[in-house]
Amino acid sequence: MSIVTRFAPSPTGFLHIGGGRTALFNWLYARHLGGKFLLRIEDTDRQRSTPDAVEAIMKGLAWLGLDWDGEVVFQFARAHRHAEVANQLLAQGRAYRCYATPEELEAMREAQRAAGQPVRYDGRWRDRDRSEAPANTPFVIRLKAPQTGETTINDQVQGSVTVANAQLDDMVMLRADGTPTYMLSVVVDDHDMDITHVIRGDDHLTNTFRQVQLYRAMDWGVPSFAHIPLIHGPDGAKLSKRHGALGVEAYEAMGYLPEAMRNYLLRLGWGHGDEEMISTERAISLFDITAVGRAPSRFDFVKLANVNGHYMKEAMPEALLPAVIPLVGDKLGRALTEGETALLLRAIPGLQPRAKTLVELAEGALFYLKARPLAVDAKAAAVLEKHRDLVSQALIVLQAQSDWTADALEATIRALAETLSAKLGDLAQPLRAALTGSTVSPPIFDVLEILGQSEACGRIADVVATP
RNA sequence: GUCCCCAUCGUCUAGAGGCCUAGGACACCAGCCUUUCACGUUGGUAACACGGGUUCGAAUCCCGUUGGGGACGCCA
Secondary structure, three states: OOOEEEEOOOOOOOOEHHHHHHHHHHHHHHHHHOOEEEEEEOOOOOOOOOHHHHHHHHHHHHHHOOOOOOOOEEHHHHHHHHHHHHHHHHHOOOEEEEOOOHHHHHHHHHHHHHOOOOOOOOOOOOOOOHHHOOOOOOOEEEEOOOOOOEEEEEEOOOEEEEEEHHHOOOOEEEOOOOOEOHHHHHHHHHHHOOOOEEEEEHHHHHHHHHHHHHHHHOOOOOOEEEEEOOEEOOOOOEOEOOEEOOEHHHHHHOOOOHHHHHHHHHHOOOOEOOEOOOOHHHHHHHOOHHHOOOOOEEOOHHHHHHHHHHHHHHOOHHHHHHHHHHHHHHHHOOOOOHHHHHHHHHHHHHHHHHOOOHHHHHHHHHHHHOOOOOOOOHHHHHHHHHOHHHHHHHHHHHHHOOOOOHHHHHHHHHHHHHHOOOOHHHHHHHHHHHHHOOOOOOOHHHHHHHHOHHHHHHHHHHHHHOO
């Protein structure tokens, strides 16, 4: 049997990191088994759903590299079908009309809370005849759920979980305005879309029992469920929109790589022995939903940075370039010329092991492209002050240098150091200061080569001239 | 309050009764490498929440306690 998974976000905001991981697990599971991964937008809440959010979610998934199969399903467009199911159950006596007003129900819950009772619908309209209904009062349709016995789900992550039916109340399926609730819509859509495996956050676990009752009422097969634990913030508190949960586009802006995000998110709750760095391809071949842990995990930016750093080092410079160009341009406040782009590409290999993110890489590249004379930071200025005479000597030999490659330049400077009875570092550090304006940079001979003779000597001359 | 879920180093995790004097990774500390900073590399600090069982033997199974989390909407 071919499996079908789905990611079903509600478009009420950006795609946050927890949703991203849920999507990833659904995607991996489908790809691993050669099944389908579908996208359904749960926009039945007309007040809070926005087109912008739909776009943000799709962009987020695209950035994460999670491609879905087939057309996107918009849940609200299927409202008639949902209503049809509710009405069918009503006709079959498996659902009933409830005329209680929202205010009345709120009062009921208030009283239950005050009395220390479980808060749930008390079934006041469950067995009343329609003739008792007040005239011209809107009604909702509730599922007539079993009141005795128990409901069990065999969750692929949580195991077998059982709840007494007495704990569950009769859920609203159709609102007074005739629109379906989430509980109805998910079940009908998952059934109609032939979803075989429902993988979602474990905040849905308790909802699942009610949903199963609905499947049973319709005599539908129940899909396999997998409720994955939520991601918490660094302090252990729930990761919510007002508490550290960022949209995936924020991670993109911070300079993280999609493949690193996938790797990091995958390792949050899932592992395969001692493997840490797991390529997407390998993840697809190894992923198993039953191996997902049951405990919630904390989001750790430091570890993310480490994973990202790994992928930064592994990446081909050409692959990094397109993302780096606009970042450098922004920091420089201007577009790069073709020559500068070529220079940037040559500079990337030296920058890669020094950058955890694309943003850091762009910052590290800046000194190559800044116009003379370079601003020199305090530490670098101090180094220059100490060895200005050596820099002058270096300038002379560099101006005379004919073979402008890192290796040849190193030989030249080493020879000069020997001639002057100086340590290589005494020469390299002030040169670095002159060339980069900083005491920290990629290997100085690489910098020399990439800058080119004219620019390099110009920068050195600038500092030699400055008293 | 009711119901449900969870519990191994600071963090992410390996561990499915003996392979565990608990392994890996990040972070941290120390050494090495070295023209700086990184990278790399070597070593170190650091955990089975607690209490009872079951068993010849428990991180692994059972019960309880404590601590986290989630759900209880005409939101999704």
